[in-house]
Amino acid sequence: MRIKSANRAFPGELVDSVAVCDTEPIAIEGLRSLLESAGGLRVVAAETSLVDGMDAVRELRPSLVMLDKAFGIHAVMDLLKTLRDTRMDTSAIVWSSSVSEAEALRFLQAGAAGVVRKTASLDTLINCIQSVAAGNTWMEQEMLRESDRPVRSGHSPLTSRELQVMELVERGLKNKDIGQALGIRTGTVKIHLKHIFEKTGIRGRYGLAISGLKEKGLLSMASVEPV
Numbered sequence: 001m002r003i004k005s006a007n008r009a010f011p012g013e014l015v016d017s018v019a020v021c022d023t024e025p026i027a028i029e030g031l032r033s034l035l036e037s038a039g040g041l042r043v044v045a046a047e048t049s050l051v052d053g054m055d056a057v058r059e060l061r062p063s064l065v066m067l068d069k070a071f072g073i074h075a076v077m078d079l080l081k082t083l084r085d086t087r088m089d090t091s092a093i094v095w096s097s098s099v100s101e102a103e104a105l106r107f108l109q110a111g112a113a114g115v116v117r118k119t120a121s122l123d124t125l126i127n128c129i130q131s132v133a134a135g136n137t138w139m140e141q142e143m144l145r146e147s148d149r150p151v152r153s154g155h156s157p158l159t160s161r162e163l164q165v166m167e168l169v170e171r172g173l174k175n176k177d178i179g180q181a182l183g184i185r186t187g188t189v190k191i192h193l194k195h196i197f198e199k200t201g202i203r204g205r206y207g208l209a210i211s212g213l214k215e216k217g218l219l220s221m222a223s224v225e226p227v
Contacts, residue, residue, distance in 0.1 A: 016133045017062040019045040019090075021053030023070045027118070031066065038126050041133075050079055057083070057090050063133055067112075069096030073103065077110040084111035091132050095125075102206045104139055109172035109209075114138040139210075158199060165192045170209045 018041055022028045028046045035041040045056035050071050057065050065083075067076050080092055093114035094107045104115040114132040116125060120140060131138040158166065161182070168178045175189045182189075193205070202208050 016040060016064065017042050017044045017060065018129070019043075019047070019053065019056050019060065019062040019065040021047045021050060021056075021065060021071075022068040023048060024068075027068070034122060034125070035129070038130075041129065050075055054079060054082065057088065061088065062090055064129065065090050065092050066129075067092055067094050069094055069099060069103070073106070077106065080107065080111040091135075093128060093132055093138075101210070105206050105209055106172070108137065108139070116140055158196060162192050162196050162199075165189060166196055166208060169193070169205050172209070 018035055020028050020031055020043060022031070025048060028048070032043045032046060035043055044060050044062050045053075047053040047056055050067075053065065053067070056062075067079065069076060076094060080094075083090060083092055091113040092111065093116060094104075094112045095116045095118055097118045099107075099115055099117055107115050114128050114137065116128040116138070117140060120128075124140065128138045128140075164182060165178060168181060173181065175186050175193075179186045179189045193208075196208065197203060200208070200211070202211050
């Protein structure tokens with residue numbers, strides 16, 4: 001079902017336009033009210049299916065599109081990859097009532113510019129949207145409990161091979177794919193990862209990938225303020 005928006009984008013406008021694609025019409029209306037009260041943001045389309053959402057993006061070329069994870073992880077990731085492959089100037093934010101660290105990383109690797117929970121504070125949600133509109137990549141601090149640990153001191157620096165492995169982990173490659181890319185055995189990749197975890201103090205490949213994104217300044221974060 002398509003929910004018509006009273007607001008449309010006009011040539012020459014400096015306002016950031018937003019398309020909302022959500023399974024719940026009431027969530028769409030709530031987000032519409034929030035964004036339009038914030039100033040500088042205009043909802044130009046509101047859709048309840050990914051197909052209509054993608055059609056709206058192609059037609060209106062909004063600055064941002066909000067995607068509901070409830071459509072299904074694989075379906076949302078396919079849409080993110082389509083946006084990336086077609087090189088549209090529309091940044092995507094995935095939002096949901098619940099998003100794990102692993103899911104958030106997968107969305108970022110698929111092309112999302114932001115990941116935020118529907119349960120986040122209004123200030124946090126606006127912060128996410130404005131940050132992405134400014135060209136940044138954004139994720140809530142609450143999703144990064146494991147990967148936000150400081151790197152341990154007193155350990156030897158990573159070797160060139162370990163840095164290569166870390167780079168490929170950041171890009172979302174599995175151990176087998178990393179081994180093929182570097183011409184080494186899968187077991188050797190596991191050994192390199194073990195050494196990387198020991199040297200950095202980071203646990204898990206998702207934490208390692210997020211840490212790499214932060215280190216390169218590609219990821220902006222904000223903590224959710226306690227209620």
